[in-house]
Each structure stands twice: as C-alpha cells, then as structure tokens.
Amino acid sequence: MKGTLLITGVGQRIGWHLAGHLQAQGYQIIGTYRTRRDSLKRLEDQGVILIRCDFNQAEQVDALIADVQQRAPMLRGIIHNASDWLPDGSADQAVSRLHAMMQVHVAVPYQLNLAFEEQLLASDTTADIIHITDYVAEKGSRKHIAYAASKAALANMTLSFAQRLAPRVKVNSIAPALILFNDQDTEEYKVKARAKSLMNKEAGVAEMLQSVEYILNSGYITGRTLAVDGGRHLV
Ligand SMILES: NC(=O)C1=CN([C@@H]2O[C@H](COP(=O)(O)OP(=O)(O)OC[C@H]3O[C@@H](n4cnc5c(N)ncnc54)[C@H](OP(=O)(O)O)[C@@H]3O)[C@@H](O)[C@H]2O)C=CC1
Numbered sequence: 001m002k003g004t005l006l007i008t009g010v011g012q013r014i015g016w017h018l019a020g021h022l023q024a025q026g027y028q029i030i031g032t033y034r035t036r037r038d039s040l041k042r043l044e045d046q047g048v049i050l051i052r053c054d055f056n057q058a059e060q061v062d063a064l065i066a067d068v069q070q071r072a073p074m075l076r077g078i079i080h081n082a083s084d085w086l087p088d089g090s091a092d093q094a095v096s097r098l099h100a101m102m103q104v105h106v107a108v109p110y111q112l113n114l115a116f117e118e119q120l121l122a123s124d125t126t127a128d129i130i131h132i133t134d135y136v137a138e139k140g141s142r143k144h145i146a147y148a149a150s151k152a153a154l155a156n157m158t159l160s161f162a163q164r165l166a167p168r169v170k171v172n173s174i175a176p177a178l179i180l181f182n183d184q185d186t187e188e189y190k191v192k193a194r195a196k197s198l199m200n201k202e203a204g205v206a207e208m209l210q211s212v213e214y215i216l217n218s219g220y221i222t223g224r225t226l227a228v229d230g231g232r233h234l235v
C-alpha cells in the first residue's frame with residue numbers, strides 16, 4: 001500500500017474521481033463528504049473510507065480530526081479539494097458570503113494541516129499537501145470576488161506550509177480553470193467559458209488526476225503552483 005491520503009470533498013465530480021483513481025493506484029483513501037449520494041457506495045465498494053463532515057460545523061471538523069488521527073498514525077498526504085463556488089451576493093450578504101468562502105477554502109484546510117502535521121511528518125516517504133486553488137486566485141473574478149479572494153489565501157498558505165514542513169512534507173497548489181462544467185451550464189455559457197483559454201476547451205477530469213499524480217510522484221517540487229488552465233493567462 002502506498003500510504004493513506006485524506007481527500008476532502010469526494011462526494012462528486014473531481015473529488016469523487018480522485019478518490020476512486022488513487023484508491024485503485026494503491027493508496028488508502030480517507031474521503032470526506034457532506035451530502036450522501038448513491039455514487040458514494042462505489043467508493044466504499046473500492047475500499048475508500050468515507051467520513052461525513054460539513055466544514056461549517058466546528059464539532060464535525062473536530063470529530064473528523066479525531067477519527068483520522070485514530071485511523072492513520074501516518075499520513076502520506078492531504079488533498080484539499082472541497083469547495084463551494086458561490087457567486088457574490090448583495091452588500092448585506094457580503095460578510096456572511098466571505099466568511100463562508102474563507103471557512104471552506106482557508107480555515108478548515110489551515111486547521112487540518114496543523115492538526116495532521118505530526119502524522120504527515122511521520123510518513124515513511126516524503127508526504128504531500130495539495131491545495132486545489134483556481135486560476136482566479138491570480139487574476140480575480142468580477143462575479144466571484146469572495147471565492148477568488150479565499151482561493152488566493154489558500155494559495156498563500158501553500159508558501160507558508162511549504163517553508164514550515166520542508167523537507168519531509170512537500171506543499172503545492174494546483175490552480176485549475178474549466179476542468180468540468182456543471183449540469184446547469186447552458187450552451188451559451190459553455191461557448192463563452194471555453195473561449196476564455198487558448199485551448200478553447202473543457203479540460204476534463206483526467207487533467208486533474210494526472211496533475212495530482214505528477215505532484216505525488218515528485219521528490220523535489222514544493223511551494224509551487226501547477227497551473228492547469230489551458231493558457232487562460234494569455235487570452
Ligand atoms: N470544476 C472546475 O472546472 C474547476 C474546479 N476548481 C476547483 O477544483 C476543486 C474540485 O472542483 P469540483 O469537483 O467542481 O468541486 P464541487 O463544486 O463539485 O465541490 C466539491 C465538493 O466540495 C464539497 N463541499 C462544499 N462545501 C463544503 C462544506 N462546507 N463542507 C464540506 N464539504 C463541502 C461538496 O460536498 P457535497 O457535494 O458532499 O455537499 C462537493 O462535493 C474545487 O476546489 C474547485 O474550486 C477550480 C477551477 C475549475
């Protein structure tokens with residue numbers, strides 16, 4: 001076995017594919033989810049350990065930490081994937097919206113990294129923390145200001161934790177753009193979204209799977225961001 005990886009937000013989409021793929025690669029995955037879905041049974045059948053946790057509920061985060069510390073004296077890594085892509089609301093929603101974005105994208109990743117520092121350092125091979133950020137962390141976003149700001153904070157934590165945990169733990173970000181559309185996305189939206197990058201396409205989940213594996217298999221890369229964005233910065 002290649003060691004135990006904690007992945008947050010495995011209930012659907014990229015996190016769900018990451019959990020199944022890395023479990024099949026020989027890691028023992030511990031995955032967090034918030035909403036129970038039939039699709040989770042396929043992960044359970046593969047041997048993925050699932051722990052329900054809503055990051056807005058402090059007692060559930062504390063219970064998650066205690067559970068993982070008991071299950072995994074050593075951690076090969078943590079992949080912070082859980083995320084809420086909320087648009088900005090009205091001014092009277094501003095503070096609660098920013099708090100919600102900071103909670104899921106910054107506060108809980110910060111808490112989990114500190115809570116599992118000992119387990120990561122105890123790994124018998126170099127361990128990894130991977131923060132899944134977003135291209136907009138460097139560019140900003142007109143309609144997702146709070147979301148982008150929180151992803152920028154997550155990206156900054158990559159720099160800090162990389163310095164704190166080297167050389168036994170590597171810490172990197174993956175900054176995607178347009179990996180996977182959402183079911184509600186209209187064709188008009190899809191045309192506009194694809195056109196925002198040079199590659200003019202929806203990347204697909206495989207781009208994220210291979211990006212995570214690239215970082216996990218590196219013995220040297222740390223404190224960096226892997227941009228998986230189709231050349232958006234050049235359009
Ligand atoms: N999809 C894309 O094109 C892009 C994705 N990204 C980033 O990649 C990562 C994966 O993206 P994607 O698969 O689309 O993500 P999703 O929007 O599908 O969210 C992933 C999971 O996060 C969980 N989550 C959200 N809020 C909370 C919370 N408060 N507590 C616990 N869990 C929570 C959800 O849990 P549940 O469903 O169980 O409620 C959800 O399944 C994210 O970090 C995203 O920001 C960045 C750029 C582009």
Ligand SMILES: Nc1nc2c(c(=O)[nH]1)N=C([C@H](O)[C@@H](O)CO)CN2
Nearest residue numbers: 083084085134177178179180182193
């Ligand atoms: N948590 C999520 N974050 C993001 C999503 C998503 O579905 N969930 N989607 C995007 C978009 O793909 C955007 O990059 C282009 O429309 C960004 N972040």
